[in-house]
Each structure stands twice: as structure tokens, then as C-alpha cells.
Amino acid sequence: MPFINWSKNLETGIDSVDEQHHILLDILNSVHASMAEGDVSAIDASFKKLMEYTDFHFAHEEKLFAQFNYPFTASHKREHEKLKLEAQERIAEYKAGAIEMIDILAFLIDWLQEHIATTDKRFGDYLRLKKIISA
Ligand SMILES: [Fe+2]
Numbered sequence: 001m002p003f004i005n006w007s008k009n010l011e012t013g014i015d016s017v018d019e020q021h022h023i024l025l026d027i028l029n030s031v032h033a034s035m036a037e038g039d040v041s042a043i044d045a046s047f048k049k050l051m052e053y054t055d056f057h058f059a060h061e062e063k064l065f066a067q068f069n070y071p072f073t074a075s076h077k078r079e080h081e082k083l084k085l086e087a088q089e090r091i092a093e094y095k096a097g098a099i100e101m102i103d104i105l106a107f108l109i110d111w112l113q114e115h116i117a118t119t120d121k122r123f124g125d126y127l128r129l130k131k132i133i134s135a
């Protein structure tokens, strides 16, 4: 059973973005699965994958902002930078034994869901308003 499931309120309506969000969720589920198994090298590998895919995904969104002249590009990009730094810090804390497994998982779920449900969805709303994607 997956640790977190996709929910409809996370949908932005932008196909490529939604598809990548699903993949991020899958990676987060694999972080959880490797933690549940206590497999240290698998945990490390899934963290690495999460950060690499996050980089790829943020760059994809940022390319779309430029392509469609998104007026909130600067603040959305700042949020991406902050999210990356925070995740790197929390992961380092977890690896150093400073925080528990449950705390890093709770952090990463919030980290992903909050950003999608507010900031990313706002971008979807903009594209709908501009009739770039359908309602
Ligand atoms: Fe996103």
C-alpha cells in the first residue's frame, strides 16, 4: 500500500506538470518503502532520486513560466529555491541522526503537497485564464 496517494485537489490541469507530480509522489513512496525496510543504501538512493527529479521538475515548470510570460515567475522560482534548500537541510539532518524517520517523511509530504496545492495550482489557473489549457 502506498504511503501517500494522489488526490484530485493536487491536479493543476497542466498535463506534463501533473504527470511529473505523480512521479514525485511515487519517489516519495519509494523513500517510505525503503525506510520501512530499513535499507540504508536504498534510502540514500531514493533521496538522491527525489532531489534529482525535483531539479528536473522545477526546471520544467520554470521553462513554462518563460514560455507563457507568467507574471508570478519570480516568486514561484524563489519558492522552488527555498524548497530545494529546505529539503537538502532536512535530509542532511535525518542522515546525521538529528531527526526521526517520521519527521523527515512528514516534512517531505507537506513540502510537496503544500507547494502543489497552492503555488503550482495558481500557475494552472493562469494558463486556464489565458485559454492556453482548457478548463
Ligand atoms: Fe510542481
Ligand SMILES: [Fe+2]
Pocket (backbone or CB within 6 Å): 058, 061, 076, 080, 115, 119, 120
Ligand atoms: Fe512549482
